[in-house]
Amino acid sequence: MDRTGLAARIPDPSARGIATAMTDLIRSGELAPGATLPTVRGLAAELGVSPGTVAEAWAALRRHRMITTLGRRGSVVSGPPTVPHPARFERVGDLGSHLTLDLAVAAPDPALLPPLEDALLTGARNPRLNDYSRSAITPALLDAVRDTWPFEPSAWTAVGGGYEGVQLLCQSLIVPGDRVAVEDPTAARLLDILEALDAQIVPVACDAEGPLPDSLADALRQRPALFLHQSRAQAPCGWTVSEERAAALAALLEASPNVVVIEDDGIGPVAMSPAASIGVHLPQRTALVRSYSKSYGPDLRIAVVGGPAEVVERARVLRTFGTGWTSRILQDALAHLLTDDATTDRVRSAAHRYDQRRRALADRLAGHGVPTANRDGLMLWVPVADETSALVTLAARGVTVSPGSRFCVSYAHPHVRVATSRLTDDPTALDETAALIALAASTSAARLG
Numbered sequence: 001m002d003r004t005g006l007a008a009r010i011p012d013p014s015a016r017g018i019a020t021a022m023t024d025l026i027r028s029g030e031l032a033p034g035a036t037l038p039t040v041r042g043l044a045a046e047l048g049v050s051p052g053t054v055a056e057a058w059a060a061l062r063r064h065r066m067i068t069t070l071g072r073r074g075s076v077v078s079g080p081p082t083v084p085h086p087a088r089f090e091r092v093g094d095l096g097s098h099l100t101l102d103l104a105v106a107a108p109d110p111a112l113l114p115p116l117e118d119a120l121l122t123g124a125r126n127p128r129l130n131d132y133s134r135s136a137i138t139p140a141l142l143d144a145v146r147d148t149w150p151f152e153p154s155a156w157t158a159v160g161g162g163y164e165g166v167q168l169l170c171q172s173l174i175v176p177g178d179r180v181a182v183e184d185p186t187a188a189r190l191l192d193i194l195e196a197l198d199a200q201i202v203p204v205a206c207d208a209e210g211p212l213p214d215s216l217a218d219a220l221r222q223r224p225a226l227f228l229h230q231s232r233a234q235a236p237c238g239w240t241v242s243e244e245r246a247a248a249l250a251a252l253l254e255a256s257p258n259v260v261v262i263e264d265d266g267i268g269p270v271a272m273s274p275a276a277s278i279g280v281h282l283p284q285r286t287a288l289v290r291s292y293s294k295s296y297g298p299d300l301r302i303a304v305v306g307g308p309a310e311v312v313e314r315a316r317v318l319r320t321f322g323t324g325w326t327s328r329i330l331q332d333a334l335a336h337l338l339t340d341d342a343t344t345d346r347v348r349s350a351a352h353r354y355d356q357r358r359r360a361l362a363d364r365l366a367g368h369g370v371p372t373a374n375r376d377g378l379m380l381w382v383p384v385a386d387e388t389s390a391l392v393t394l395a396a397r398g399v400t401v402s403p404g405s406r407f408c409v410s411y412a413h414p415h416v417r418v419a420t421s422r423l424t425d426d427p428t429a430l431d432e433t434a435a436l437i438a439l440a441a442s443t444s445a446a447r448l449g
Contacts, residue, residue, distance in 0.1 A: 001031065003038035007046035018047070018057035026066050027080050035077040037067065063176055063198055086192035088406040100398035101433070106235070106378040106419040108270070108294045112350035114343045116297055116333065123333035134325040136316055137304065140335035145304050148338075149288065150277035153306035157316050158326040162266050162291030162303040165315070166228070167193045169262050169287055169305070172314035174199055174225045181219035181227045181259075183211050185381075185407040185415075187235040187266065190228060203409035208373065210234070210241035213248045220256045227253065231263045231288070232275035236381045236407045236417040238358075238374025240273045250281030257285075260311060265290040270351040272376045279307070287311050294378070295347050296337050302330050354378055358420040364434030370441050378421035384441040387414040393440040401437075416440075 001009075009030075010021040025031040037043075040058060044051045061067045064081040126138065136157040145156075159165040174180065176198035182190065184203035194201050202222050205215040211229055219227075232240040241249075253259055261278050265271075268290050279286030287307025293300060305312055319325070337343045355376070362372045362380055372380045384390040387403050394401055394416075404415030418437060424430065 001025075001035070003042045003046050006038060007043060010047060013047040013049045013053070015053050015056035015060070018054060019060040022057065022061055023064075023066065023081065026077055031077045033077050033079045037075045037077065039074060059176070084196040086189065086196070088188035088192045088195075102400055103419045103423075103433075104400045104402045104417075106417075106421055108298065108378075109350075109353075109422045112346075112353055113297050114337060114346045116300075116337075119333040119336040119340075119343075120329065122336040123327075123329035123331070126328045126332050128328060131328075134320070135328055135331070136325065138328050138331040138335065141304070141331045141338075144335040144338040145290075145306070149306050150275060151279035151283045151286070151288075153279075153283070153288070153308070153312070155309040155312035156304065156306050157312055157319075158331050159289075159303050159305055159315070159319070160301045160323065160326060161293055162264060162289050163189050163193070165289035165291075165303045165305045166190060166262060166264055168315040168318055169289070169311065170194065170197055170199070170226065170228070172318045173260055173311065178226075179222050179224040181216065181222075181224040182409065183229045183234070184409045185236055185404070186228075186409075187230065187264070188402075188406040190264065191407070191409070194228075201409050204229070206234075206237070206239065208239050208375070209245040210239055211245070211249060213245075213252055216249055217252050220252060220259065223256075224259055226260050226262055228262045228264070231265050231277060232273055233267050233271040233377035235266060235377060236379055236402075236404070236415075238377040238379065238381065240271070240376055241276045243276045246276040246278050247281060250278045253278065253282060253285070259285070261286040263288045267294045267378060268292050269295040269347050270354060270378075272351055272355050284308050285311075292334055292338075295350070296334060296343075300330055300334060302326060302334050354421055357423045357425070360425075360430055361418070361420055361423060361434055361437075364430060365438060365441075368434060368438035370438050378419060380418045380420055382416050382418050382437060382441060384414050384416055385444045387416065389443045390414075390416050390440040393443045394436065397436060399433075399436060 009025060010018055040051050040054045044054045058075060065078055066081055067075050068078045069075045141158060142156055170193055174197060178199055179202050180194055180199045181202045181204050183206050202219045202224055204211045204219050206212060263277060265275055265288060277288060279288055287305055289303055289305050291303040358374060365372055370382060372382055374380050387405060391403055402417040404417055405411045
């Protein structure tokens with residue numbers, strides 16, 4: 001369809017009207033996937049509008065993945081509106097019955113989780129049970145978490161897991177095209193969230209203490225709306241931000257008053273180290289999201305957000321379009337677990353077991369000449385000669401790990417991520433696992449060929 005024919009099919013030449021007409025044409029198949037579209041200026045001239053009006057319509061179509069812009073080659077039709085998929089997080093491939101060892105999912109070990117029966121009974125006794133008014137956070141849960149926060153937030157809310165907390169904050173604070181500074185590498189889900197929101201990701205390099213101040217300074221020159229990072233047991237590299245590093249990062253951010261800081265504490269109480277927080281220095285601009293799913297049970301699906309009132313309120317309001325609030329049963333169940341001495345001892349014991357498992361595999365890999373540097377968390381970040389070759393070598397032997405490229409904005413050095421949370425404690429089996437990973441780490445595409 002040339003620009004004259006396309007313009008004839010657009011009765012309303014406003015940006016919204018152009019996008020609506022184009023959507024109808026793409027849905028009907030009259031504009032098929034792969035079809036080349038007229039230039040912005042060409043269509044604008046036919047419609048008698050400014051190029052900015054057509055560009056605004058094109059931007060809306062790109063957000064819904066109906067068209068793709070190929071730089072100087074123009075734009076082409078992608079297909080009907082689609083729901084963005086968390087492609088980095090979704091599993092790739094299906095080994096079926098051939099799979100004997102899953103080291104791709106860094107999930108908690110069910111044997112190390114506390115029992116929930118008494119906690120759920122406590123939650124069911126909430127005095128406002130079945131009250132239809134919204135409860136951002138119950139008094140019992142607020143009392144349980146307040147003293148564990150590294151700074152004093154002005155507002156709180158409970159959400160359905162750590163990633164929902166991050167997603168709500170990001171969605172409420174940024175618009176498509178906004179820049180977001182993010183540690184690199186980082187959790188795959190965080191990158192999925194930002195890509196689904198059409199954010200421009202600005203990578204921040206890191207070392208063993210977290211984001212590097214010089215790299216953050218470079219990112220801040222691009223005027224991001226947010227700085228998103230993990231404060232401890234970072235996925236996939238396992239570092240924890242030191243007090244000195246948090247202070248240095250806060251000093252840089254203080255000179256960029258429009259940047260909001262989101263801190264993701266993904267494994268919470270099963271981390272071995274306390275988290276230093278930028279919020280200690282910038283509480284008026286820092287929101288901390290702490291998940292309790294990996295420490296107290298995935299089926300609790302609960303995290304707590306504490307931060308500035310304006311920031312937390314944005315997330316709370318956005319949530320009213322959906323679930324509205326987190327079940328008071330689950331909130332008070334978590335409060336019971338957080339304040340029960342026996343449960344606290346069990347969670348700390350689980351943290352030590354996870355630490356032992358990670359260290360046991362790391363020590364064995366070091367013996368094979370494969371260095372890893374994770375100091376905390378439920379995984380190892382393993383350098384390999386070639387990512388694809390490593391994945392194929394392991395899959396051929398019934399083992400799956402996560403490709404490191406899923407966790408990276410810029411992928412200069414190939415890695416795989418190996419989950420350690422559910423490893424066996426049997427020394428012989430650990431020896432065999434380490435030997436296999438070491439073999440995969442050293443395998444190159446040339447050797448496979």
